[in-house]
Amino acid sequence: MNIASLPLSDQAPMTRPLELDHAALQRVHQQMQDGAVTPAMSPWAADIVRLLNGALATELVCVLRYKRHHFTATGLNAPAVAAEFMVHANEEAGHADRLAARIVQLGGEPDFSPEGLLDRSHAAYDAALDLKSMLRANLLAERVAVEAYRQMIALVADKDPTTRRLLEDILVDEEEHADELAGLLER
Incomplete structure (x- = not known):
């Protein structure tokens, strides 16, 4: 017999019933100005915004690196x-836009300042001029991004x-980028 066909009373006992927290629902009414930030997540909102701003900086640095490599690649x-x-x-610019929008939803400010951009970024900028070095630099940056997104997903x-x-969606793209770059490097 399938467990889904059993009445709830005949299924394995649960430690607590599946019920909404009505007190939390009431608190939401009292803090409407907080937008997407609800009382349950508000203790984490500032930390999440900080993580997202680090990811935003990384995406911006990646855009700059990829564009430089696009325009200077020869051979x-x-x-x-x-x-x-x-x-x-x-695609990295699209990631930056999505991260910035989420930061605003959480009541934060996206940090697009060029001052300290590299310090906030998880990935490095690269000014290589030969194609193999460009591919290696971009592959390394994608691998760093994959690891950073995996850690952020676990933290959030x-x-x-x-x-x-959102982070999981971006991670899928970053893994795809890494696979594509690894394939190009093997040619």
């Missing part, structure tokens, strides 16, 4: 690789499911 395979660099730059976990889903 026999350069046109195809440069085109891929621009695709990645545009159940504290902010919306931010977690």
Whole structure:
């Protein structure tokens, strides 16, 4: 017999019933000015905004690095690789926009300041001029981004499911970028 077909009373006992926290629902009414930040996540909002601003800086540095590499790539395979660099730059810019929007939803301010951008970023900027070095630098940056997003996802976990889903979506793209760059490097 399938457990889903059993009446709830016949299923394994639960430690607590699945019920909404009505007191938390009432507190939401009292703090409408907080927008997306609810009382359950508010203790974490500032930390989440700080994490997201670090990710935003990383995405901005990646956009700059990819664009430089796009415009300075030379050699026999350069046109195809440069085109891929621009695709990645545009996707990283989209990530930056999504992160900035979430920061604002959480009541924070996205930090687009060029001052200290590299210090806030998890990835480095690179001014390499040969194609293999460009590919290696971008692959390293993507691997750093993958690890950073995995750690942020673990930190946010159940504290902010919306931010977690956003980070998971971006992680999928970063893993794809790393796979593509590794494949180009093998050519």
